[in-house]
Structure formats: structure tokens, C-alpha cells
Amino acid sequence: xxxxxxxxxMARLYLERNQTRxxxxxxxxxxxxxxxxxxxxxxxxxxxxxxxxGDAMAWLASLADLEGVDLEAAVARYSATCPRxxxxxxxxxxx
Numbered sequence: 001x002x003x004x005x006x007x008x009x010m011a012r013l014y015l016e017r018n019q020t021r022x023x024x025x026x027x028x029x030x031x032x033x034x035x036x037x038x039x040x041x042x043x044x045x046x047x048x049x050x051x052x053x054g055d056a057m058a059w060l061a062s063l064a065d066l067e068g069v070d071l072e073a074a075v076a077r078y079s080a081t082c083p084r085x086x087x088x089x090x091x092x093x094x095x
Contacts, residue, residue: 003061003071006058006061007064007071010062010065014062015065018063018066019066023063023067026063026066027063029062030059030060030062033052033059036055037052
């Protein structure tokens with residue numbers, strides 16, 4: 001599934017509901033799902049990772065819809081080179 005397709009699907013399925021709950025609540029759902037993803041990673045729950053990655057992506061797409069952000073356009077700057085240093089692979093020094 002393309003990013004644009006995911007975002008369109010989430011809008012079709014949940015935009016009205018997300019508009020009712022508002023961006024702050026939608027953002028909290030996203031952070032909760034990222035927390036569940038972190039827990040699955042920390043606990044080594046490999047079978048649950050795909051589920052939690054999917055949930056986090058779905059809530060990110062929902063939040064982007066509420067904010068009027070095209071996620072595919074937003075991530076396009078990462079499509080070929082590092083947006084900071086312009087290299088592929090990234091040549092930025094570690095802090």
C-alpha cells in the first residue's frame with residue numbers, strides 16, 4: 001500500500017470520527033500507539049511488532065489528515081538522499 005493510499009483509506013474510514021474527537025485527542029492516540037510499539041520492541045514481542053507498527057502508522061495518517069498534511073509529500077525529502085547532508089547513505093556525524 002502506498003502512503004497516499006493509506007492516508008486516503010484512513011480519511012474514508014475515520015475522518016469524521018477524528019474531526020469529532022479533535023487533533024489533541026487524535027495526537028494522544030498516536031502517542032499511545034507509539035508507546036505500545038516501544039513496549040513490544042523492548043519486550044522482544046516480534047509477533048506483535050507488525051500490529052503495533054500498523055497502528056502507529058494509521059494514527060499518524062489520521063493526524064496528518066486533520067492537519068491537512070499530505071504524508072507522501074512530507075516524506076518525499078527522504079526519497080533519495082539525507083535531507084541534511086545530501087549523501088546516500090547518510091554521512092552526518094553522530095552527535
